[in-house]
Amino acid sequence: MTDFERWRAVDEYICGLFVGADPALDGALEASDAAGLPAVQVTANQGKLLQLLARMIGARRILEVGTLGAYSTIWLARALPPGGQVITMEIDGRHAEVARANLERAGVSDRVTLLEGAAADSLSRLDGEDIEPFDMVFIDADKQNNPVYFDFALRLTRPGSVIVVDNVVRQGNVADASSADPGVVGTRRLNEVMAAEPRVSVTEIQTVGAKGYDGFAVALVLGR
Numbered sequence: 001m002t003d004f005e006r007w008r009a010v011d012e013y014i015c016g017l018f019v020g021a022d023p024a025l026d027g028a029l030e031a032s033d034a035a036g037l038p039a040v041q042v043t044a045n046q047g048k049l050l051q052l053l054a055r056m057i058g059a060r061r062i063l064e065v066g067t068l069g070a071y072s073t074i075w076l077a078r079a080l081p082p083g084g085q086v087i088t089m090e091i092d093g094r095h096a097e098v099a100r101a102n103l104e105r106a107g108v109s110d111r112v113t114l115l116e117g118a119a120a121d122s123l124s125r126l127d128g129e130d131i132e133p134f135d136m137v138f139i140d141a142d143k144q145n146n147p148v149y150f151d152f153a154l155r156l157t158r159p160g161s162v163i164v165v166d167n168v169v170r171q172g173n174v175a176d177a178s179s180a181d182p183g184v185v186g187t188r189r190l191n192e193v194m195a196a197e198p199r200v201s202v203t204e205i206q207t208v209g210a211k212g213y214d215g216f217a218v219a220l221v222l223g224r
């Protein structure tokens with residue numbers, strides 16, 4: 001058994017215990033796969049962690065950057081109390097189309113607004129509107145723009161909000177200061193920005209599992 005096979009087996013074991021079968025989530029994965037979308041969505045146990053975090057803080061307004069087939073979106077939408085909302089952003093029209101169908105099938109379309117287009121544009125538009133701050137932000141799109149997304153996340157949240165960033169370890173490449181990979185460069189820049197930012201308290205956790213070796217950041221927005 002390779003390390004990866006072991007990580008995957010443990011994810012299956014964990015998900016069997018704490019997630020189980022779910023027609024809407026399983027259907028979203030099947031539809032995304034059938035449409036040829038890349039299978040880079042969060043694992044089921046990661047999706048549940050996002051949902052639990054949202055519930056722990058009583059999130060009513062959640063912002064997601066990077067929808068893909070809306071797998072993580074469904075997890076987040078199901079964390080909402082009545083009247084809550086997820087706004088999710090996706091640049092790829094085909095991904096957005098699959099996502100809309102998956103959200104519909106999951107019965108959460110009424111709670112989710114999908115903004116199609118480059119996230120930086122959508123974020124800039126939101127920033128110009130007089131909207132209520134978000135309670136939680138999940139950043140999971142093109143990694144080279146992570147510093148941009150984090151900057152907007154800070155502008156669009158309030159003290160007590162939580163910002164989660166996916167894929168901050170990328171096989172450990174994040175520790176390579178000489179990497180030219182745009183994703184690694186973007187994430188290293190994000191890390192420098194977060195570390196120097198007095199308005200957040202941040203940590204990052206390395207993970208192994210069905211998606212390999214990666215990690216995520218969790219930031220708490222502090223008083224300003």
Ligand code: SAH
Nearest residue numbers: 041042066068071072090091118119141142
């Ligand atoms: N959060 C999803 C996975 C997102 S994968 C889940 O866990 O289920 C990353 C997504 O970000 C892809 O669908 C990709 O098309 C999208 N993306 C990439 N660049 C983007 C950009 N500039 N603006 C908005 N979305 C972008």
Ligand code: DHB
Nearest residue numbers: 040041042140141166167
């Ligand atoms: C990729 C994107 C993700 O959001 C992820 O969790 C894993 C991989 C990617 O684009 O390669």
Ligand code: MG
Nearest residue numbers: 040140166167
């Ligand atoms: Mg991701």
